[in-house]
Amino acid sequence: MGEKREARIYDRVAWRYDLLETPMEKMLFSRLRRELLAGVHGRVLEVGVGTGKNLPYYPPGVELTGIDISPRMLERARRRAENLGIEVDLEVMDVEDLPFEDRTFDFIVVTFVFCSTSDPVKGLRELGRVLKDDGTILMLEHVRSENRVLGKLMDWFNPLIRWMFGPNINRRTVENVEKAGLEVVSVENKGPKILKKVVVRRVAG
Ligand SMILES: C[S@@+](CC[C@H](N)C(=O)[O-])C[C@H]1O[C@@H](n2cnc3c(N)ncnc32)[C@H](O)[C@@H]1O
Secondary structure, X not given: OOOOHHHHHHHHHHHHHHHXXXXXXXXXXXXXXXXXXXXXXXXXXXXXXXXXXXXXHOOOOOEEEEEEOOHHHHHHHHHHHHHHOOOEEEEEOOOOOOOOOOOOEEEEEEEOOOOOOOOHHHHHHHHHHHEEEEEEEXXXXXXXXXXXXXXXHHHHHHHHHHHHHOOOOOOOHHHHHHHOOEEEEEEEEOOOOOEEEEEEEEOOO
């Protein structure tokens, strides 16, 4: 698993990830994280937990498991959890191959992850499998622009950005959710239109 490209990239950037993200975190992301997690309860899985930036915003009482493909990012999440005095089970795992039983989690939280995974539809299918029938997936993701010109520009620049920094800037995450056989309950723009909050459930029946 340590050989996957995403693991190598995030192991490499782990030490500077929080520093790089500080301006966006202060301007927008911390508010969005707080809002996203306000109603979360029960057994919760956070996918691509990274350095643990969401950890301060979980309501007390959740039974939290956090997974990430990068051991170095997880080390930082572990440190953050200790500093915050939060109990969380943190494990190195690939979202595309989860060891959890079907229908395990009440909530699954995903922030800025499906831009980086190698096969997002496969990962989303796994999330659908481990989500309880009445469970909810809460996502915050940047996606390909719906504007024709901007969308094309993102397609052109994607290989360069991917090569330079790792993530893809042109992922069609809402469409990928549907391709994975899940139901998109709502999509909300959060600030710039390429930043979306997406609420997802299993398809009933
Ligand atoms: C842009 S960072 C976001 C981190 C965190 N969710 C946040 O909001 O700051 C993407 C994270 O997804 C993780 N990731 C990428 N591919 C993954 C995979 N296949 N399975 C699990 N985690 C993955 C990376 O290691 C990285 O920590």
